[in-house]
Amino acid sequence: MANAFSGQLDKATVLAWLLEKDAAKLQSLWRWADEVRAKTVGDQVHLRGLLEVSNYCARQCSYCGIRTGNKSIARYRMTADEIVQAARQAASFGYGTVVLQGGEDFGLTTAWVEDVVRRIKAETDLAITLSLGERFPKELERWRKAGADRYLLRFETSDQRLFDRIHPPLKAALAAGQVESNAPNNVSRWELLTVIRDLGYELGSGVMVGIPGQTWESLADDILWFGKLDLDMIGVGPFIPHPETPLAGAVNSGPDLVTADVETTCKVVALARIVRPDANIPATTALGTVDRVNGRELGLRRGANVIMPNITPLKYRQAYEIYPDKAALNAPTEDEPDTVMELLNQIDRVPGVGQGKRGG
Numbered sequence: 001m002a003n004a005f006s007g008q009l010d011k012a013t014v015l016a017w018l019l020e021k022d023a024a025k026l027q028s029l030w031r032w033a034d035e036v037r038a039k040t041v042g043d044q045v046h047l048r049g050l051l052e053v054s055n056y057c058a059r060q061c062s063y064c065g066i067r068t069g070n071k072s073i074a075r076y077r078m079t080a081d082e083i084v085q086a087a088r089q090a091a092s093f094g095y096g097t098v099v100l101q102g103g104e105d106f107g108l109t110t111a112w113v114e115d116v117v118r119r120i121k122a123e124t125d126l127a128i129t130l131s132l133g134e135r136f137p138k139e140l141e142r143w144r145k146a147g148a149d150r151y152l153l154r155f156e157t158s159d160q161r162l163f164d165r166i167h168p169p170l171k172a173a174l175a176a177g178q179v180e181s182n183a184p185n186n187v188s189r190w191e192l193l194t195v196i197r198d199l200g201y202e203l204g205s206g207v208m209v210g211i212p213g214q215t216w217e218s219l220a221d222d223i224l225w226f227g228k229l230d231l232d233m234i235g236v237g238p239f240i241p242h243p244e245t246p247l248a249g250a251v252n253s254g255p256d257l258v259t260a261d262v263e264t265t266c267k268v269v270a271l272a273r274i275v276r277p278d279a280n281i282p283a284t285t286a287l288g289t290v291d292r293v294n295g296r297e298l299g300l301r302r303g304a305n306v307i308m309p310n311i312t313p314l315k316y317r318q319a320y321e322i323y324p325d326k327a328a329l330n331a332p333t334e335d336e337p338d339t340v341m342e343l344l345n346q347i348d349r350v351p352g353v354g355q356g357k358r359g360g
């Protein structure tokens with residue numbers, strides 16, 4: 001099934017769709033993506049329990065609310081027992097995967113993560129996705145050997161100058177004394193994607209839509225990269241400014257720059273489905289945040305086949321504020337199993353069975 005529909009889009013076509021404003025024409029894009037989704041991955045929506053294991057982070061990404069420079073949030077790190085308990089709960093809800101996500105927190109040591117992965121694997125049938133930032137290849141190897149199945153590392157933008165502007169290197173944090181140990185990883189994020197793939201993980205990546213300074217042309221390049229990287233999972237979310245960051249209040253204006261709205265995000269989801277037909281593509285929490293009522297549903301109707309309900313204990317969830325007013329933060333019922341099932345029923349889709357590997 002792999003790539004049965006890919007190769008149909010060149011850059012000019014992708015760009016034209018990104019710039020398209022005609023509602024009737026866009027209906028045909030939504031239909032196209034939905035048909036590809038139905039033919040390749042079917043009507044199952046895979047549920048991945050999202051566990052935000054730590055909000056410590058060594059990095060200073062200029063858009064992110066848990067960047068190390070933000071002193072206004074309380075920091076936490078879940079215990080191994082809390083994580084294993086939450087994973088058991090995810091399994092009891094019928095979810096096929098648990099996603100362990102956190103800041104780039106070197107307090108989550110190699111051995112500690114390895115042990116947590118082993119324990120979850122011993123106690124459940126869950127697939128494990130790790131999303132712990134740019135870690136060292138040796139660590140990634142040990143976690144893979146311990147049983148981790150997938151790794152998520154969004155490249156955010158393929159425009160290197162824009163990437164560098166919003167992701168100061170770790171060594172800047174080291175020089176400022178903000179990171180106490182660990183030499184900076186001298187394998188770039190881009191190179192790490194290959195490392196992850198070569199270690200046998202299913203590879204997830206993706207982009208942010210509407211980063212201040214992001215051009216339509218570079219976003220078209222990003223979408224073509226989804227195909228070139230042969231991604232197994234593609235996460236797409238709109239830029240949402242956080243008040244405690246250097247990009248607080250930043251908004252793109254001007255015809256060359258990408259708007260951070262629901263429609264543009266859905267266009268990227270739809271085009272991602274067309275260039276990577278059998279990938280797993282979530283209707284992201286960020287999409288559900290910019291449109292609390294319809295965001296996830298629109299994502300699922302326009303190419304997505306995954307939801308990641310937040311299963312982080314409520315006492316920690318408030319503090320994992322990568323952007324403000326996150327869905328499932330102030331109204332936690334949004335992510336409860338019954339609410340998710342209601343959404344799937346409304347759109348005639350069914351919960352996924354099993355771990356939901358690529359193409360499944």
Ligand code: SF4
Nearest residue numbers: 057059061064067103
């Ligand atoms: S985006 Fe990730 S690496 Fe960057 S500051 Fe936020 S949690 Fe840390």
